[in-house]
Amino acid sequence: LFIFTALFGLTASMDADPPQLDVVPYPQEVKLGSGYLQLDDHFLMDINKCSADCDVLQRAMERYMKIITQPPGSTGTTFRLSIFENRINTTEPNGPPGKLMRLNIITTAQDPVELQLGVDESYEIDIPSGLNADAQEATLTASTTWGALRGLETFAQLVQYQSTVDGLSGYVIKWSPMNIVDAPRYPWRGVLVDTARHYLSVPLLQRTVDTMAAMKLNVLHWHIVDAESFPYVSEKYPELQSKATYHPSASYSKDTIKDLIAYARDRGVRIMPEFDTPGHTAAIGQAYPDLIADCYDWMVEYYGTNLRWSLFDNVALDVTKDATKKFAADIISEMAELFPDDYFHIGGDEVNQGCWGAVPSINSWMQENGFAEYNTSTQSWEYDYTALQGAWTEFVQGVTASHKKHAMVWEESFSLGFNLAKDTVVHVWLPDDGSDILQRVLEAQHRVVLSNGWYLDRQAPTCVDDSVCEVNWMWIWSGRDMYEVEPLAPSLSGWTPSEEQEKLILGGEAASWGESTDDKNFDARVWSRTPGIAERLWSPRSYNDPWNLQPRISALACNLARRGVAIADSQPAFCDYYNGNL
16 A cells, blocks of 8 residues: 555545646546656557457557657747746646656457447556656557547647756656546547538548547537538439539548548547438429428518528428438438448428428328318318428438438427337437426437537627626637536436436537538637537546636647647647747
8 A cells, every 4th residue: 555655646636736637538537646757769659469450559559659759849848838837836746757668558359349339448548657667668458449549549648748847858748657547428429510501621521530539529420411502422313412512522422421431430430420301401402392392482481581591491301202202211321321330310400390381282292191180160271290290200210220220310309299219319409498308308218419508609799797797808718618518417497317317318419510610710619619528528527627627628729739730729828839830
């Protein structure tokens, strides 16, 4: 016990002035010493043991060696939070310097492990004191390659370049010896990317995957098509590319998608497609007008002409036609064969049923097929558009199931009372209004993915009243608000999930809707606030202080700048890793 205490004299906690690793998301268990290590000039990583998915691990190791040993900026200081550090930092390593020669990587899985929901992402890192030749090699151990990828990211964030540390300069790890035991709090940690409102280039999508891996996010929810454009290139419906996109080049071919899936897999990121129906489908009508409910005049009357683009955002498919069913089934089948993930998002949100009511042929079909009743008192037909939407949802859910995919739906498909299969995942996105949607979904024993509170297109005014202005003068760090969203917090009515219901919460997603986001501003708009969401989904629930997170985001921003990701900082700080230029 005495030896253990001497080596690991400090443990991570929320006490006053604790030593803290500049890691996001923060690991589950951390034991820290009081020294520091310098990476040897010939430092290397080595795979000591691997029996499965070793090609993925080899490529990852090569990537992280480049990330860790990139040349520093012109002054040699990676990151500095404040010129007053000697006054505000009361805890710094004070032990003798050590040397680190090698990181040994060990994975124990004997057979390949498919990258799907629930894959083991745990890992352990042991970093020695480095004070003698027998203690100069660190070890990263994981059951799977996917866990080793998470551990490599943590190790990369531990390494900092210092111009001087008690006379040493170079790549340094503080708080050695160190032990980290880590695993995610939730298995589903995602980012929704919208490529319909603005086309996003393939290099940006690749950089998005890289940045997700840096934050230990593992699901790219690809909202690939919507009302504004249909950039998915279909083999059976080629006119979508020529007529339903901003430009034929602003589209994603089958080969492009395959390459991106492989790129993401190499970084431990799954890609789940979304084909949102029956609403948000107006773009389809540009290529195949007979498949869309012709309610454009009604939309103008309903919304008013001042809304322009959003006039058509909720134009719906004409779900009464066999041709529409065939079209949807064909697109889902194409995507299901292309995307290997076990989950497929079928949408179902924001369907303006009044669009159907404005089309006489749809009403006639509903009268003939049991979706309308004649009221003798009023001598008029009463149409059940909710039942019509429910029947459509059952249809597309069945197509998805035929390809051995689990369907995922926006919460409206549950709240409207549709007949959802038990394995359907409900995507909760609307703010808690007292209706306890999460409670009702969990009581129905559906699994849940959360996005309420994590919409990245959410904006906030600089001032509402004097009390707000005193706290948020000029700018609101909404990333703090998102960090404070707790999946298990009591609802407005005071309800909290039981232990069994907690198991049905798979995790959550940050949603980057694309109305005002494109290649020019994506990184700053998305990644400045997502670190807090990533930590909420990975780290212990008790690790929840936004002021603890804020300096770590600054360090992460500097770290990511070395990787070509320009995220906005949340406070004054200094970083010179921008191509070596001040």
